[in-house]
Amino acid sequence: MKNQSQNPFSSGGKAMNVAPLSLVKLLSCLFFFVFGLTFGIILCFNYKSFSFNLLVTNRHFSIFTSSTMTTTSNTSSNNNNREFLEPPNVIMHDMNDQELLWKASMIPRIQEFPFKRRPKIAFMFLIRGPVLLAPLWELFFKGHEGLYSIYVHSDPSFNESEPQGSVFHGRRIPSKKVEWGQVNMIEAERRLLANALLDFSNQHFVLLSESCIPLYNFSTIYSYLTNSTQNFVEAYDLAGPVGRGRYSHLMLPVIKLDQWRKGSQWFEMDRDLAIEVIADNIYFPVFQNYCNGSCYADEHYLPTFVSMKFGGKNSNRSLTWVDWSKGGPHPAKFIRTDVTPEFLEKLRSGNSCEYNGKKTNVCFLFARKFTLNALDRLLRFAPIVMHFNM
Numbered sequence: 001m002k003n004q005s006q007n008p009f010s011s012g013g014k015a016m017n018v019a020p021l022s023l024v025k026l027l028s029c030l031f032f033f034v035f036g037l038t039f040g041i042i043l044c045f046n047y048k049s050f051s052f053n054l055l056v057t058n059r060h061f062s063i064f065t066s067s068t069m070t071t072t073s074n075t076s077s078n079n080n081n082r083e084f085l086e087p088p089n090v091i092m093h094d095m096n097d098q099e100l101l102w103k104a105s106m107i108p109r110i111q112e113f114p115f116k117r118r119p120k121i122a123f124m125f126l127i128r129g130p131v132l133l134a135p136l137w138e139l140f141f142k143g144h145e146g147l148y149s150i151y152v153h154s155d156p157s158f159n160e161s162e163p164q165g166s167v168f169h170g171r172r173i174p175s176k177k178v179e180w181g182q183v184n185m186i187e188a189e190r191r192l193l194a195n196a197l198l199d200f201s202n203q204h205f206v207l208l209s210e211s212c213i214p215l216y217n218f219s220t221i222y223s224y225l226t227n228s229t230q231n232f233v234e235a236y237d238l239a240g241p242v243g244r245g246r247y248s249h250l251m252l253p254v255i256k257l258d259q260w261r262k263g264s265q266w267f268e269m270d271r272d273l274a275i276e277v278i279a280d281n282i283y284f285p286v287f288q289n290y291c292n293g294s295c296y297a298d299e300h301y302l303p304t305f306v307s308m309k310f311g312g313k314n315s316n317r318s319l320t321w322v323d324w325s326k327g328g329p330h331p332a333k334f335i336r337t338d339v340t341p342e343f344l345e346k347l348r349s350g351n352s353c354e355y356n357g358k359k360t361n362v363c364f365l366f367a368r369k370f371t372l373n374a375l376d377r378l379l380r381f382a383p384i385v386m387h388f389n390m
């Protein structure tokens with residue numbers, strides 16, 4: 001039994017003795033060769049339509065798999081396609097990072113949307129525990145449903161959930177540990193971007209911390225971002241140990257010293273740039289390998305990558321105000337007594353910069369670092385100074 005099913009090549013010696021059988025084999029081999037050749041030629045001529053068919057099949061496949069990932073038990077395919085077009089409110093999923101980044105990097109070839117859509121802004125909170133200044137943000141978002149989406153990345157050890165009815169309820173994405181200065185901070189930022197990209201309506205992406213506050217009301221920030229022709233990723237060249245000093249020659253030949261940039265990690269970018277960031281598998285691995293720890297990847301990866309590849313569309317400034325005037329590795333914190341209408345007014349309009357090629361005094365839309373005990377004053381002044389509608 002075992003011998004009969006053996007590989008014919010291993011028993012080649014015996015087969016040579018049976019002449020008629022080998023002639024039949026030879027003829028059949030020739031037949032298959034000619035048949036194969038003909039088939040190959042036909043296939044070559046039809047290559048164009050063949051590859052097109054393959055593309056169509058692939059697209060069907062990706063829509064099908066993506067919808068099965070987001071729904072657990074409902075397998076009605078009509079329903080699932082709807083959810084692919086307009087993502088459901090539940091943002092939890094069981095994709096790992098590799099699967100998530102791959103799925104989020106897909107770009108529709110047809111530019112027009114097959115459904116009614118208003119561009120949304122994705123507010124992405126990179127935080128440790130709870131959203132500290134949640135009541136202020138609740139006030140900020142109130143009345144603007146449908147024009148924003150919220151994503152929260154917090155420490156995996158934090159297991160409390162925001163209360164039902166809060167805009168932050170159910171907005172946590174699958175998160176991993178983040179350590180200050182480590183390259184895993186960028187991994188978390190890419191995770192936030194990828195989750196937000198799954199919703200096709202999100203056109204602008206803002207990264208915020210737990211100590212960030214908005215300096216303007218929602219409608220002003222929405223117009224500022226949606227009308228902007230540029231991205232807001234701060235980038236500058238800095239000599240000395242905390243600038244070029246953090247560059248490593250091991251990054252050659254991908255990144256040269258004169259391409260090394262520094263800037264704040266708190267960015268605002270459009271959908272095109274967000275896709276480039278999560279799809280980057282050339283520059284980011286260099287940072288993963290050679291910019292971990294005291295290199296502070298969060299202050300260099302985006303400024304360097306964006307300047308090298310997409311500098312022309314970058315404003316090179318940040319929209320998030322912060323006070324470095326006190327010195328040291330961390331910016332100044334603001335407590336209750338610091339928060340006055342004059343102080344907030346100064347942050348809102350006491351600066352000068354360019355917006356869409358014109359001079360303006362609206363340079364910062366957000367500010368940090370505000371502590372929890374400043375919350376009651378912020379809530380009190382927001383409607384007056386920031387024109388939050390009540």
Ligand SMILES: *[C@@H]1O[C@H](CO)[C@@H](O)[C@H](O)[C@H]1NC(C)=O
Pocket residue numbers: 073074075076079
């Ligand atoms: C699937 O969806 C349909 C329509 O929304 C609903 O009526 C049905 O109960 C769902 N089935 C399951 C198993 O959730």
Ligand SMILES: *[C@@H]1O[C@H](CO)[C@@H](O)[C@H](O)[C@H]1NC(C)=O
Pocket residue numbers: 159160
């Ligand atoms: C959250 O974690 C703490 C310990 O860190 C534990 O005591 C508590 O039961 C957890 N709560 C929930 C809702 O899982």
Ligand SMILES: *[C@@H]1O[C@H](CO)[C@@H](O)[C@H](O)[C@H]1NC(C)=O
Pocket residue numbers: 222223224226227
């Ligand atoms: C800015 O965008 C808003 C809506 O996003 C629009 O109503 C407004 O006209 C725009 N302003 C300018 C100056 O383009």
Ligand SMILES: *[C@@H]1O[C@H](CO)[C@@H](O)[C@H](O)[C@H]1NC(C)=O
Pocket residue numbers: 182183288289292293
């Ligand atoms: C980065 O450094 C930390 C410790 O400093 C280490 O735990 C981590 O594995 C390193 N990550 C990479 C990707 O090398």
Ligand SMILES: *[C@@H]1O[C@H](CO)[C@@H](O)[C@H](O)[C@H]1NC(C)=O
Pocket residue numbers: 307308311312313314315316
């Ligand atoms: C920002 O820097 C890039 C080069 O990195 C440059 O091409 C671009 O013009 C700069 N943008 C502005 C607004 O100055």
Ligand SMILES: *[C@@H]1O[C@H](CO)[C@@H](O)[C@H](O)[C@H]1NC(C)=O
Pocket residue numbers: 216217218219220386387388389
């Ligand atoms: C938002 O603030 C601007 C001033 O920054 C004000 O003109 C506008 O009326 C406010 N919008 C709402 C809806 O309150």
